Amino acid sequence: MIINGVAIDATFAEAFPMKATRAIITAQNEKWAMISAQAMTGFATSVIACGCEAGIERVLDPSETPDGRPGVSIMIFAMGGKGLAKQLETRAGQCVLTSPTSALFAGIDGGTRIALGKNLRYFGDGFQVSKLIDGKRYWRIPVMDGEFLTEATTGQVDAVGGGNFLVLAESQPQALVACEAAIEEMRKIPNVIMPFPGGVVRSGSKVGSKYASLGASTNDAFCPTLKGMTQTDLSPEIESVMEIVIDGLSKEDIDKAMRVGIQAVCNLGATAGIKRISAGNYGGKLGPFHFHLQEIMA
Amino acid sequence: MSALTFTLKHRPDQRVDMSPLVCQKLADLEFAEIAALTLQNGKRKVRVDELFGMDGSDAQNIVIKNSFNKLDFIGKELEGGRITVEGDAGAYLGLGMKSGEITVSGDVGLYAACEMKKGFLSINGNAGDFLGAALPGNKMGMKGGTILVKGNVGERAGDHMRRGNILIEGNAGDYCGSRMTAGTIAVMGQTGRYLGFAMRRGTLLLWNPPLASARFNDCGAHTLAFLPILFASFKKLNSKFAEGSASFNRVRRYAGDMSEMGRGEVLVKIS
Numbered sequence: 001m002i003i004n005g006v007a008i009d010a011t012f013a014e015a016f017p018m019k020a021t022r023a024i025i026t027a028q029n030e031k032w033a034m035i036s037a038q039a040m041t042g043f044a045t046s047v048i049a050c051g052c053e054a055g056i057e058r059v060l061d062p063s064e065t066p067d068g069r070p071g072v073s074i075m076i077f078a079m080g081g082k083g084l085a086k087q088l089e090t091r092a093g094q095c096v097l098t099s100p101t102s103a104l105f106a107g108i109d110g111g112t113r114i115a116l117g118k119n120l121r122y123f124g125d126g127f128q129v130s131k132l133i134d135g136k137r138y139w140r141i142p143v144m145d146g147e148f149l150t151e152a153t154t155g156q157v158d159a160v161g162g163g164n165f166l167v168l169a170e171s172q173p174q175a176l177v178a179c180e181a182a183i184e185e186m187r188k189i190p191n192v193i194m195p196f197p198g199g200v201v202r203s204g205s206k207v208g209s210k211y212a213s214l215g216a217s218t219n220d221a222f223c224p225t226l227k228g229m230t231q232t233d234l235s236p237e238i239e240s241v242m243e244i245v246i247d248g249l250s251k252e253d254i255d256k257a258m259r260v261g262i263q264a265v266c267n268l269g270a271t272a273g274i275k276r277i278s279a280g281n282y283g284g285k286l287g288p289f290h291f292h293l294q295e296i297m298a
Numbered sequence: 299m300s301a302l303t304f305t306l307k308h309r310p311d312q313r314v315d316m317s318p319l320v321c322q323k324l325a326d327l328e329f330a331e332i333a334a335l336t337l338q339n340g341k342r343k344v345r346v347d348e349l350f351g352m353d354g355s356d357a358q359n360i361v362i363k364n365s366f367n368k369l370d371f372i373g374k375e376l377e378g379g380r381i382t383v384e385g386d387a388g389a390y391l392g393l394g395m396k397s398g399e400i401t402v403s404g405d406v407g408l409y410a411a412c413e414m415k416k417g418f419l420s421i422n423g424n425a426g427d428f429l430g431a432a433l434p435g436n437k438m439g440m441k442g443g444t445i446l447v448k449g450n451v452g453e454r455a456g457d458h459m460r461r462g463n464i465l466i467e468g469n470a471g472d473y474c475g476s477r478m479t480a481g482t483i484a485v486m487g488q489t490g491r492y493l494g495f496a497m498r499r500g501t502l503l504l505w506n507p508p509l510a511s512a513r514f515n516d517c518g519a520h521t522l523a524f525l526p527i528l529f530a531s532f533k534k535l536n537s538k539f540a541e542g543s544a545s546f547n548r549v550r551r552y553a554g555d556m557s558e559m560g561r562g563e564v565l566v567k568i569s
Contacts, residue, residue, distance in 0.1 A: 067523050067524075126561075127561070129499070129501075131482070131501070131524055131528070132442075133524075133531045134531040138524055140522075140523075146520060146521065146522075146523075147520070147522060147524075149523040149527075
């Protein structure tokens, strides 16, 4: 399959079941809601070493938030419910409770309930106040700038993590421009996050390493500087490869995000130095979710 | 199906215990069986059809017409369904109500919604003393649900209240929110003496400044984020509380009762 001169590999991305949650952070203005959201989703690019994958889903209009203030919706993904709950609580406590003017609300009504501000209330040292409004429990925690308002729980649901595609380009700047275009479009899709810095990862990995202590190491088949030293997957004109990883609430959400992302890259086309789109997988043996690139773009 | 309607034929001299006529108890009964039920009337027991003309069949939607202030225990422990009272109601309206909805077009007597657990009670007129309170000797009053009173309420509204909302469009009598453990009482009109007496926790939300009390300490003026959410939850009500102009988030906060636990609060609108 070739779109606008860009070859779409007959391969697939392999993804895994994860647990996910969503929270809504509001503040006096969008600037401070975003600062808090960036802090809460920081150091959360990969479950390999961060404990979770997190990202900003989108900016919310005041009309969409529970308290009518500007807000940001964030999502956190982890391999299990326990780990997710721990990450959510730690991050809420250190990054949102601490952030001026912030308030924190559930972003998923259904699912298994996990603690959002339920245990943060103890920071109130007995001065905290509970309010049950329309069946939802809120905690008002006195803090130095006034009151931190948080919903007690949010929902945890089954999700999918690790959808991905690779952008193969003639140069590093061209690969980056293409990925930026893809991310811009993908951020318009609800229920997905791209957890890596700016949504893009340049250090894609393979399973295993020559060093026994490492479970993963650089994906040498896609490293352009190793074209002459390893069993490469790159043709001579490819000088740079970048990857976009997607976590979503469902397979369909990731499908949609991949489609708009790949389309945005293809719109730039071969004339912009984009040669191929590929994807990362483990032979289909590890992850139950397979995203076949050509089916998605059909 | 039309509403199961009980129309009072005459006003008995003695009080009537209406507790058998709740939706869940009538759900599986035939019309004739309902007519043959007996109600305590003073020292006597009287058949339902002796006191009321009956019509309709939907036991989940009960209407009591020509009601007056000696019909006690209407909607006692109601569990689902709706009861509409046309006229006044006596004491213990919605006592221990578990869910469902009760609407009264007139005034209600003592202990309305006392120890209510859930559901919605709307009173278009005035309510007597001990609205949403605990029965004498008990330690827990209303535990959930919402009470809306469009008129005034008597003394001790929300006494020992544990959870839920009491919304009063008119005035509240003395000892409003006394011995409250938690929950919210909102009063648009004036409040009487001894507001929040021995209150432990909970919120008294006032549109007008209360009488000064040494038992509450001024915590200053604040913009509170939970208030817009609270007011948004009132939007579905047919009430002044649902109007956009009723909403505010700027209040002066008083903490008390300092002679008790002191974790309660009186929030007074700053206009």
